[in-house]
Amino acid sequence: MSQNEDVRLMKGNEAMAEAAIQAGMDAYFGYPITPQSEVLEYLTREVPKRTGIALQAESEVASINMVYGAAGAGARVWTSSSSPGWSLMQEGVSYIASAQLPCLLVNVNRGGPGLGTIQPSQGDYFQATKGGGHGDYRLIVLAPNSVQEMADFVFLGFELADKYRNPVLMLSDGAIGQMMEKVVFHKRDIKKIDKPWATSGKTKDRERNIITSLFIKPEKMEQVNLHLNKKYEEISRNEVRFEEIMTDDADYLLVAYGLSARISHKVVLLAREKGLKVGLLRPITLWPFPSDILNKLADRVKGMMTLELNAGQMIEDVKLAVNGKIKVGHYGRMGGIIPSPEEVVENLEKFIKSL
Amino acid sequence: MENNEIITPQCIVEGEDTYDLVYEKSTVMTDTRLHYCPGCGHSTAHQIIAEVIQELGIQKDVIGVAPVGCSVFAYDYVNIDWQEAAHGRATAVATGIKRVRPDKYVFTYQGDGDLAAIGTAETIHCINRGENILIVFINNGVYGMTSGQMAPTSLEGMKTTTSPYGRDVHTMGYPMKMSELIAPLHGAFYVTRQAVHTPNAVRKAKKAIMNGFQYQKLKKGISFVEIISNCPSNWKMTPLQTVDFLENSMMQYYPLGDVKLPSKEDLKELANK
Numbered sequence: 001m002s003q004n005e006d007v008r009l010m011k012g013n014e015a016m017a018e019a020a021i022q023a024g025m026d027a028y029f030g031y032p033i034t035p036q037s038e039v040l041e042y043l044t045r046e047v048p049k050r051t052g053i054a055l056q057a058e059s060e061v062a063s064i065n066m067v068y069g070a071a072g073a074g075a076r077v078w079t080s081s082s083s084p085g086w087s088l089m090q091e092g093v094s095y096i097a098s099a100q101l102p103c104l105l106v107n108v109n110r111g112g113p114g115l116g117t118i119q120p121s122q123g124d125y126f127q128a129t130k131g132g133g134h135g136d137y138r139l140i141v142l143a144p145n146s147v148q149e150m151a152d153f154v155f156l157g158f159e160l161a162d163k164y165r166n167p168v169l170m171l172s173d174g175a176i177g178q179m180m181e182k183v184v185f186h187k188r189d190i191k192k193i194d195k196p197w198a199t200s201g202k203t204k205d206r207e208r209n210i211i212t213s214l215f216i217k218p219e220k221m222e223q224v225n226l227h228l229n230k231k232y233e234e235i236s237r238n239e240v241r242f243e244e245i246m247t248d249d250a251d252y253l254l255v256a257y258g259l260s261a262r263i264s265h266k267v268v269l270l271a272r273e274k275g276l277k278v279g280l281l282r283p284i285t286l287w288p289f290p291s292d293i294l295n296k297l298a299d300r301v302k303g304m305m306t307l308e309l310n311a312g313q314m315i316e317d318v319k320l321a322v323n324g325k326i327k328v329g330h331y332g333r334m335g336g337i338i339p340s341p342e343e344v345v346e347n348l349e350k351f352i353k354s355l
Numbered sequence: 356m357e358n359n360e361i362i363t364p365q366c367i368v369e370g371e372d373t374y375d376l377v378y379e380k381s382t383v384m385t386d387t388r389l390h391y392c393p394g395c396g397h398s399t400a401h402q403i404i405a406e407v408i409q410e411l412g413i414q415k416d417v418i419g420v421a422p423v424g425c426s427v428f429a430y431d432y433v434n435i436d437w438q439e440a441a442h443g444r445a446t447a448v449a450t451g452i453k454r455v456r457p458d459k460y461v462f463t464y465q466g467d468g469d470l471a472a473i474g475t476a477e478t479i480h481c482i483n484r485g486e487n488i489l490i491v492f493i494n495n496g497v498y499g500m501t502s503g504q505m506a507p508t509s510l511e512g513m514k515t516t517t518s519p520y521g522r523d524v525h526t527m528g529y530p531m532k533m534s535e536l537i538a539p540l541h542g543a544f545y546v547t548r549q550a551v552h553t554p555n556a557v558r559k560a561k562k563a564i565m566n567g568f569q570y571q572k573l574k575k576g577i578s579f580v581e582i583i584s585n586c587p588s589n590w591k592m593t594p595l596q597t598v599d600f601l602e603n604s605m606m607q608y609y610p611l612g613d614v615k616l617p618s619k620e621d622l623k624e625l626a627n628k
Contacts, residue, residue: 026455053454057447058480065444065477069451072438073418077455095441199436199452201415201459210430212421212439 004187012150012177016080016106016170017042019154024190026075027053029066033085034118035174036108040080060085064092064105071101072211074198076158080106082174083124084115087132093167094133098213098224102161102195104154105139106170108177111336119336120174120259125313128171129287136225138232139169140239141286143257147181155188162193164235171286173309175259175338241284242293246272250279252352253297255318256307257283259338264307266341271348278348286314291321298322303355305329307344309337327355381405383414387431394594396584397426399551400493403561404464405433411568417460418452420445424466425499443474446481449488460571462489467508468498471533475507478537485542485576489567492533495584496605503589507531510608515589530608534581538615544576546615550583552601556611572628573621583609 010018017039020028028047030040043054057063063079070077081089086107096103109124111117124132128141140160142153150172157168202208215221243261246268247253256264261282271278281297283290298304303326306315312330319328329351333339383405391397408414414435421429423442430437440448445463453461470478470492478490497515498504505515505522508530512521522530538546545567549560560582567578583605585597592600617625 027451029451055450055454058476061444062447062450062477062480065441065447066451066454068440068444069420069438069448069453070455071451072448073452073456075451075455077451091441092444099439199418199438200456201418202434202436203415208430208434209436210439211437212430214427214439 006185008183008185009180010147010183011038011180012144012147012172013038013108014042015147015151015183016154017046018185019151020078020104021046021050021052022185022188022190023155023158024076024192025052025078027055027070027077028079029055029057029063029070029077030079031057031060031063031081031085033060033082035110035120035178036080036082036106038177039106060088061092064089064096067103067105068092068096068099068101071096071103072099072199074195074200076192078104078106078158080108082108082110083112083121086124086127090133093139094135094137095213096167097133097137097139097228098135099211100165101167101211102165103167104157104161104170105167106172109171109173111334117336118174120176120309120338121334121336122173122258122260122309122313123334124171125286125308125310128169129289129317137228138235138287139167140164140235140288141169141171143171143284143286144176145258145261145282146176147179147183150176151183151185160239164231166231166235171258173259174336236288239285240288240290240292242290243282243284244293245280245282247279247281247297249277250300251277251302252279252348253301253304254278254280254307254348255283255294255304255314256280257286257314260307260309263339263341263344267307267344267348270341270345274345276349276352283314289317289321291317294318294321295323295325298325301326303327303329303351305331305348305351307339308332310334329354381409383409383434385432385434389432390428391425392588394585394587394597395425396495396551396582397493399557400491400560400582400584401429401432403551403557404462404491404564407561407565407568408433408435411565413460413568416458417462418456420449420452420461420463422463422465422469423500424469426464426466426493427500429464443469443472444477445469445474446486446488446490447477450481450484450486453486453488457487460489460568462491462567464491465493466499467492467494467496467506471507471531479540482537482577482579483540483542485544487571487574487576489564489571489578489580491564491567492579492581493584494533494581494609495586496530497586497589499586499589508533510604532609534579534614537579542576543579543615544573545570545578545617547579547613548581548583548609548611550601550606550611552585552598569625570617573625575617575621581609583611
């Protein structure tokens with residue numbers, strides 16, 4: 001172990017909080033909700049001893065608007081929540097996207113709809129990738145599958161948010177957030193960029209800075225929409241991330257992210273023991289979605305099956321990506337139930353038989 | 356106040372005519388034409404905020420938060436850095452700004468629907484935390500921007516587009532006295548209710564806003580300046596008629612004056628800053 005490495009055993013939620021401090025966060029605003037309350041607990045314990053601001057807001061509605069204010073003032077700022085709380089934030093997220101405020105948002109997905117359950121779920125995929133709030137906007141969506149990635153994606157998330165002046169969402173789930181694993185923190189050189197657009201006080205040498213999402217004239221609003229779209233196209237070109245596991249010789253492909261991808265990795269190994277050449281494609285960015293690689297793989301494999309902890313949401317993006325070239329199936333459990341690898345293998349075999 | 360304190364004499368205007376300068380547009384106001392209806396109190400409230408910022412010389416240190424409502428375009432008129440908040444969330448946005456820029460003067464400018472209906476939770480909790488900001492609360496008892504619906508502060512019996520037979524307090528609730536409601540909170544440092552319908556009222560309101568900016572230096576909590584204002588268009592009155600309504604109806608229910616004042620020690624401390 002080098003001197004630049006700090007190895008710890010932590011929950012995903014704690015690792016994320018620690019990473020945020022190390023990433024030079026200026027502020028965190030949050031509200032307790034299971035299964036991610038450790039974030040606020042960790043920060044209210046650690047931040048007074050170190051640096052930054054950690055404030056418990058009166059609601060998720062307030063915390064997302066505090067994020068808006070602090071991000072507009074140029075700070076490195078973030079919040080986290082879980083599904084019902086994340087729903088409450090959607091109005092603010094839409095404003096943040098429109099006003100182009102860089103910030104990191106986290107949804108530690110639990111089962112729904114409604115108050116649902118506190119167990120892990122991927123039921124918020126649509127909400128995360130198709131725009132949870134109103135209007136044409138996109139979030140960069142990162143999907144960690146380990147405690148290590150929950151930490152790493154905090155650094156990446158802040159960086160991407162600043163680079164594109166766009167909110168970044170980390171979509172985790174109750175299992176990755178709650179489980180304890182080894183996590184390594186590397187010494188990093190944290191760079192913060194200048195934000196000349198921020199409300200820092202109008203000096204004589206510049207015009208006043210206005211953070212707003214109001215463009216009442218349709219011609220102006222359309223220009224803003226076009227500008228946002230241009231930015232989203234650029235992000236789509238540059239920021240697609242995915243992991244390929246044993247895809248080289250695969251006849252069949254599993255597509256899964258986050259917790260489901262961990263299960264799928266085991267499924268790949270079990271299926272290969274049975275003589276089935278199965279590979280796994282794990283989207284790391286859920287938006288932009290790794291459509292190109294899936295389209296290419298569709299030329300080589302006989303079928304694709306998504307494993308999702310929902311009723312079948314990402315499958316729509318996979319279908320769009322392969323554009324009818326091959327059959328795409330889905331297996332999923334809901335309500336906070338996590339399927340065993342054996343259960344998935346069984347259903348994968350059924351899918352393969354149906355081809 | 357003596358006349359010579361108000362009037363700055365001898366301003367030469369082109370040619371040979373000599374005038375007394377009694378009024379001047381603040382240099383902190385932009386040249387953008389105000390969109391407010393004739394006779395509306397918002398214009399005056401904007402102007403006195405700009406005057407205070409100019410007189411305190413803090414233009415580079417002020418960040419304003421605009422609401423949703425008639426004053427949604429406040430940032431077009433007062434030449435400072437602004438953030439436009441979602442409806443009701445101005446105090447949460449201001450909290451975010453002030454926490455990361457504690458050395459700046461931060462204020463929100465909000466109407467009654469924004470502050471006292473959709474944003475009540477944010478308002479109460481921001482005040483309860485004692486954020487060191489100024490809240491300017493424009494209370495005209497009606498939703499102006501959406502054209503005249505009932506507000507939480509509409510008076511009993513007041514006819515609006517959503518209380519067309521008059522506000523029935525038994526089914527629609529009572530008009531909320533926000534200043535009295537929030538004053539007992541520990542985080543409320545200075546609470547006052549003012550108006551802008553007469554020159555004298557304007558001077559007092561301006562002084563209150565000046566206090567609200569200066570008290571931020573003490574870091575002892577919220578300054579809350581409620582301004583009882585009018586809405587000629589939605590009250591369906593001429594501007595002059597609104598003055599009668601303000602004095603004989605609004606101010607009977609919402610009496611002008613200070614609700615909570617800083618202690619002498621606080622003021623002494625401020626004088627030393």
